[in-house]
Amino acid sequence: MPRREKIAIMAAFTTLCVVWSSTWLAIKVGLNDLPPISFAGIRFLIALIVLVALSLGRVRLLPKSREDWAVLAWTGVLMFAVNYGMLFWGELHVSSGLAAVLQAMIVIFGMGFAHVMLPSEPLRWQRIVGALLSISGVALICGRLLQHSGMMAFWGGLAIVIGGAGAAYSNVLLKKRALQLAPAMIAAWQMIFGTVPLLSLGFILDGNPLHFRWTGTAIFCLLYLAVIGSALTFLLLYWLLPRMEINHLQTISLITPPGAVAFGWLLGGETFSLWSLVGGALVLAGVWMIFQKVAPTAAPAEETLKPVLPRA
Numbered sequence: 001m002p003r004r005e006k007i008a009i010m011a012a013f014t015t016l017c018v019v020w021s022s023t024w025l026a027i028k029v030g031l032n033d034l035p036p037i038s039f040a041g042i043r044f045l046i047a048l049i050v051l052v053a054l055s056l057g058r059v060r061l062l063p064k065s066r067e068d069w070a071v072l073a074w075t076g077v078l079m080f081a082v083n084y085g086m087l088f089w090g091e092l093h094v095s096s097g098l099a100a101v102l103q104a105m106i107v108i109f110g111m112g113f114a115h116v117m118l119p120s121e122p123l124r125w126q127r128i129v130g131a132l133l134s135i136s137g138v139a140l141i142c143g144r145l146l147q148h149s150g151m152m153a154f155w156g157g158l159a160i161v162i163g164g165a166g167a168a169y170s171n172v173l174l175k176k177r178a179l180q181l182a183p184a185m186i187a188a189w190q191m192i193f194g195t196v197p198l199l200s201l202g203f204i205l206d207g208n209p210l211h212f213r214w215t216g217t218a219i220f221c222l223l224y225l226a227v228i229g230s231a232l233t234f235l236l237l238y239w240l241l242p243r244m245e246i247n248h249l250q251t252i253s254l255i256t257p258p259g260a261v262a263f264g265w266l267l268g269g270e271t272f273s274l275w276s277l278v279g280g281a282l283v284l285a286g287v288w289m290i291f292q293k294v295a296p297t298a299a300p301a302e303e304t305l306k307p308v309l310p311r312a
Contacts, residue, residue, distance in 0.1 A: 021259025080194025
């Protein structure tokens, strides 16, 4: 591999890690001015416009069959409406760093769904042990939230975990279907189907977006999340997929939660109890066991759809 391409790969990978680590704090800061459901919906509305604009004239825009449309619609609702709707609402009540750690449960849920839906990815003892470690970490975090931060913090953390389950099912279903469509357009169509219910529910619950508190900080957070944290990162991810081993790329799932904790501590003034840090360490240790102990068995064409979350 030419040296220039190696440098480009490292730069793209580093950018993904830094941006996906920072988006959690950007959500938290933006929530000071914007209501969560509408905030999420407007973010992805802007992001999908960028993705479609960049894809025009380059790739086929439309799915081939009704089944493909159905898969995109269902996975789009799960990934963007359910997952991000609960994530944005949950971050009203928990810190950005803890949200990133809790969202790492996507990997654990994905493992379980893959065992049922993908014969090539059965459960093994290493994965089971890793899942138990992560689940115990989440239980510890949620228990401390309930004990010390109140009921709303507990429900916020639980909502993030439930949203992660929806995202994991979406990932596995999309991998099983193996759509013949450019990855950027898969993401764009998922955003469309997920953004419509977000914007509709947001209009009912939050009112007219024109009446929101559009401060400079809110606008910056929204544009950063939409353009840098969504459109750019999706394009970088799909550029990296054929150029990096999937196991190496999946280490993003281990890097972003500690990165989010660091951003929250350094720039957001967030503090974390010892027990929260212990719980987070258990979650990441479980994810590490799943990635490190089990060799990938999926075919190369399927591996490109393997989740590399959490991302916000």
